[in-house]
Amino acid sequence: MPGSSVSIIEVDKYFGDFHVLKNVSLEIEENEFFSLLGPSGCGKTTLLRIIAGLEDVDDGDVLLDDKSILNLPPNKRPVNTIFQNYALFPHLSVYENIAFPLRLKKFSESEIKRRVDWLLNLVRLEEHAQKKPSQLSGGQKQRVSLARALANEPKVLLLDEPVSALDAKLRQELLIELDNLHDRVGITFIYVTHDQAEAISISDHVAVMNSGVVVQYGTPYEVYESPADTFVANFIGESNLMKGDVVEILSDEYIAVEFPSFGKVICYRDKPVKVDDTVLITLRPEKVRIMHNKPTPSDGIPGNVVHGIVDEVIYMGYQTKYFIKTDEGYILKVYKQHVSYLLDERIIKWKDEVFLYWNPDDSFIVEVEEN
């Protein structure tokens, strides 16, 4: 089953006066695992429904393999949907739910059986074939809806927050299963979620949406490592966002920024700036290293060094989250991964005096205000 490419071209959508999708354009490659990521209410479901044909557009176009599908009704589009609440038919057994699209296509009974059995095996629900949806757990329902949506051999599978109703552990398992399934069926998956960890863990490409606008498109690495703006920096992963003034242009690549919160720091110059511009800098907490002794240049660190006191310690087993109060009273988040046996080290405790340092490349500009 080869999948299709999907192009969303300058789509606008209104509900009454409410502008839900604002000039949205996206290129989704054939057979890729694509994620649409954004907070609740930003228009993800609406965009998915437009692709499925359950909602009209007010402007723009939707192409499947370079051909417009906007004038096709939902039942004629080679696209199937996993609905947020699974939308299983309550009066039909698992077997009949999966057979539903096949019966509409008037396949012979033996062909239907062959295909349903294959799909039941694919989602490992053979023993539950005769059960009604009300007798299934959340994870099982999700797998039935997956098998049912794949029965038609669609070219694109749309998944609307398929795991958000499940508990955390099951969610992880199903994500891995979904990833395997994608490899097996090899069609295009468009996956909608508000959970950034899900999106960046399984996607080939991610589009981040905010209030009906696509704010960033890229690979998971790109959106995580170089968030396009404050919203993305905050929404994907965690970060320290700091406002300061550019005091010196050091080179093409580096600038010195003076923060009222903790003095002068060297930052990466990923946007054109001049001296005196105000910049918003982001710094991921896991990129900051923490130690008791002031690092010296012989430690091989060209980076920024900040002094502070441990204000809060949250031990999580695989990592510890520290909240460090700088001399100027600013709180900086620092996450230390535990890569070796912890008790061998001198453990950093509450109220300890510590030094933080990081590579200037890891503190970079997300927004510029010209002064």
Add this chain to the structure above:
Amino acid sequence: MKPGNLTRIITILAILFFYLPIIVVIVFSFNSSKSPEWTGFSLRWYYQLFTSSGYIWRTFLNSIIVGVSSSIVSVVLGTLGAISVYLGSKKFRKVMWTTTYIPFTIPDIIIGVSLLIFFTTLNVRLSLFTIFIAHVTFSMPYTMMIVLTRLHDFDKSIIEAAYDLGATKSVALRKVIVPVAMPGIIAAFFMAFTLSIDDFVITFFVAGPSSTTLPLQIFSMVRFGISPVINAISTLLLLGTIFMSVALRRYVRYII
């Protein structure tokens, strides 16, 4: 006395008060004499009912004809109404909800009088047909509400899922909406039937001389004194009702 005990006693008394007259009717249907005191067990009133009460059975047949036909039509119309409300916009739903709800609060006597005026203005002769129309009219809000209650147990996304999986609108209607609504439709049918079988007030206004139903018949017999035959037929009716509600208990939760 603890307040818990007091409420329990009041509840028991209330239930007794409700069932006592019914028990009296059953007991006296087996009484051997016409007098209101117990004179011994006998089946003579049942015998009389089955052998020499043709007029009662004719009215009973009328009731069944009206009950079955009006319930079928009422359920079909009510189901279509419920589906259009279910699929309709929020605004449509609100308007329909209100217009369907109001008839519940209109007194029977007003419905009866207005239907009578309606029929006489149109010069329709009063007959079983007018009773049938009247029964469809007053039971439709119930059937619609019952089917709608059932449909509202399910999210509209099941219909979108049907479209998404290749169904046209009419296939989605036949293969998904109607089967999903079926328990509600069955409940609605029996609700409409029950309402029709025991309606007195509205039927009284729209019945013609040759179209007496069982409740009208019983009422007219009571005016000439309570015959134990009435006790016998009431007991049988009661039995039928109990049997029906036991058989249908899985649908009862859709009946408001």
